[in-house]
Amino acid sequence: MNHVEPVIRMDGVDFGYDESLVLENVNFTIGERDFASIVGPNGGGKTTLLKLMLGLIEPRRGQVCIFQTSPHRVRTRIGYMPQHSQLDPKFPVCVLDVVLTGRLGITRTIGPYRASDKAAARQALHEVGLAEQESRPFSTLSGGQRQRVLIARALASQPDLLLLDEPTANLDLRVQDDLYELLRQLSTRVTVVLVSHDVGFVSKFVKTVVCVNRSVHVHSSGDLDSEAIIRLYGRDVRLLHHEHDGPCTHR
Amino acid sequence: MSEFIRALFEHPFLQMSVATGVLASVACGVIGTYVVTRRISYIAGAISHSVLGGLGAARYLEVVHGWTLLTPLGGAAIAAVLSALIIGVVSLRAKQREDTVIGAIWAVGMAVGILFIAKTPGYDKDLMSYLFGNILLVTQEDLWLIVCLDLLVVATGLLFYNKFLAVCFDEEFARLRGIRVDFYYLLLLCLTALTVVVLVRVVGIILVIALLTLPAATAGQFSRTMLRMMAWATAICIFMTTGGLALSYGPGLPAGATMIVLAAAVYLASLLIWR
Numbered sequence: 001m002n003h004v005e006p007v008i009r010m011d012g013v014d015f016g017y018d019e020s021l022v023l024e025n026v027n028f029t030i031g032e033r034d035f036a037s038i039v040g041p042n043g044g045g046k047t048t049l050l051k052l053m054l055g056l057i058e059p060r061r062g063q064v065c066i067f068q069t070s071p072h073r074v075r076t077r078i079g080y081m082p083q084h085s086q087l088d089p090k091f092p093v094c095v096l097d098v099v100l101t102g103r104l105g106i107t108r109t110i111g112p113y114r115a116s117d118k119a120a121a122r123q124a125l126h127e128v129g130l131a132e133q134e135s136r137p138f139s140t141l142s143g144g145q146r147q148r149v150l151i152a153r154a155l156a157s158q159p160d161l162l163l164l165d166e167p168t169a170n171l172d173l174r175v176q177d178d179l180y181e182l183l184r185q186l187s188t189r190v191t192v193v194l195v196s197h198d199v200g201f202v203s204k205f206v207k208t209v210v211c212v213n214r215s216v217h218v219h220s221s222g223d224l225d226s227e228a229i230i231r232l233y234g235r236d237v238r239l240l241h242h243e244h245d246g247p248c249t250h251r
Numbered sequence: 252m253s254e255f256i257r258a259l260f261e262h263p264f265l266q267m268s269v270a271t272g273v274l275a276s277v278a279c280g281v282i283g284t285y286v287v288t289r290r291i292s293y294i295a296g297a298i299s300h301s302v303l304g305g306l307g308a309a310r311y312l313e314v315v316h317g318w319t320l321l322t323p324l325g326g327a328a329i330a331a332v333l334s335a336l337i338i339g340v341v342s343l344r345a346k347q348r349e350d351t352v353i354g355a356i357w358a359v360g361m362a363v364g365i366l367f368i369a370k371t372p373g374y375d376k377d378l379m380s381y382l383f384g385n386i387l388l389v390t391q392e393d394l395w396l397i398v399c400l401d402l403l404v405v406a407t408g409l410l411f412y413n414k415f416l417a418v419c420f421d422e423e424f425a426r427l428r429g430i431r432v433d434f435y436y437l438l439l440l441c442l443t444a445l446t447v448v449v450l451v452r453v454v455g456i457i458l459v460i461a462l463l464t465l466p467a468a469t470a471g472q473f474s475r476t477m478l479r480m481m482a483w484a485t486a487i488c489i490f491m492t493t494g495g496l497a498l499s500y501g502p503g504l505p506a507g508a509t510m511i512v513l514a515a516a517v518y519l520a521s522l523l524i525w526r
Contacts, residue, residue, distance in 0.1 A: 056423070092475060093420055094476050098420070101417040107413075110410050
């Protein structure tokens with residue numbers, strides 16, 4: 001893989017919430033139109049890595065570059081989807097209004113949204129297959145539909161980079177499959193990076209796997225083998241073999 | 252009830268009371284919706300109780316030193332906005348101490364008010380009307396001030412509707428869209444403070460929190476969007492204030508307390524219907 005201008009670049013990044021480091025000496029790049037998954041054990045630093053990319057937290061040492069600059073300066077080019085479990089499930093808001101909040105930062109400061117904002121929001125809803133549901137209350141949607149609405153919200157800003165935190169958490173397998181297929185299609189147009197706790201499942205869909213457990217190793221998904229997984233999760237992990245499309249050879 | 256309607260045509264003071272209730276309901280519906288969805292009822296509670304400090308100080312200056320520039324309602328507005336900013340800034344800077352500050356502002360505001368009232372010659376009646384409101388004693392001057400506050404609060408609340416919605420629904424996402432989340436949070440607290448001042452005239456310091464939250468919470472049971480929740484909360488609040496006034500008039504009950512009991516009954520009914 002030759003990335004001329006990486007979309008994401010981390011150089012010697014250390015980060016810790018207190019004295020101990022959550023991430024240590026992180027170096028990697030993600031290229032344009034990549035479809036990457038950040039995987040690793042709980043507490044290994046997956047969400048922390050995502051927050052660094054968003055500029056929500058600052059590294060203690062090293063540099064985080066998104067589109068060759070600091071994350072703050074390109075926030076409007078990043079589409080972000082948080083875990084939906086942290087949202088108030090009873091909040092009185094309809095689907096279109098949720099998606100429209102993705103237009104903030106692009107639309108005018110005061111007053112109602114423009115017609116072009118509504119068009120972009122409807123286009124995003126169409127893309128995730130929820131065009132018919134725009135006036136439904138967000139609270140009445142199923143888990144999978146909510147995830148799709150939040151993806152549409154991220155898409156409504158017409159981003160160049162899409163970051164998603166556990167987009168398939170608490171979904172059944174068929175819905176997960178559909179969602180990954182949607183993200184794979186999107187990755188032909190924008191760079192997609194997601195956080196997942198499920199390394200085996202996700203490696204079927206993504207091109208690149210970013211393994212995080214304090215340190216970071218990047219694999220192309222075809223190359224991910226048992227040795228890499230054991231290094232990620234520790235010696236105690238038991239591997240269950242599942243079907244692979246290609247031969248497993250480690251770089 | 253028919254007695255109330257007859258009296259309404261006869262007495263201008265009663266017409267002013269109804270007008271005050273209706274005007275206050277508009278601010279109450281719009282800002283109450285934000286307060287309920289953003290879950291800042293207790294901040295609103297602290298702000299309303301701290302208003303006593305401003306009321307007491309303004310009344311003291313008026314009676315003892317002859318200041319006429321600062322009306323009690325003006326003093327209330329200053330105290331309310333000041334408390335809102337203190338709570339807001341502290342909660343943004345040090346999140347874990349927010350509840351302590353809310354409690355402190357709540358009690359200190361009242362203490363300051365009681366000290367000023369104790370040193371003001373005159374009747375203790377003042378204190379009772381501040382605490383429990385007296386919508387029947389609204390003056391023409393009060394009504395104009397309420398109209399101004401209403402316009403300010405409702406216009407700001409609606410002009411920045413998109414921003415407030417984003418901040419209330421998902422603060423982190425709003426921040427990432429480049430919205431100055433902290434600014435809008437403080438703005439929302441200030442609008443809440445001004446709404447509290449309007450409502451203090453209607454139901455008094457102690458009962459404000461119920462009128463601010465119960466109509467909005469009732470509307471929230473069945474509203475699909477925030478805008479509709481605001482419209483319904485306003486309508487319900489108009490019903491509460493006017494209905495409370497009408498019910499209390501015949502038997503000579505305190506109007507504020509009647510409104511709150513009515514509001515609670517309607518909220519309870521809504522819980523049973525849309526559970």
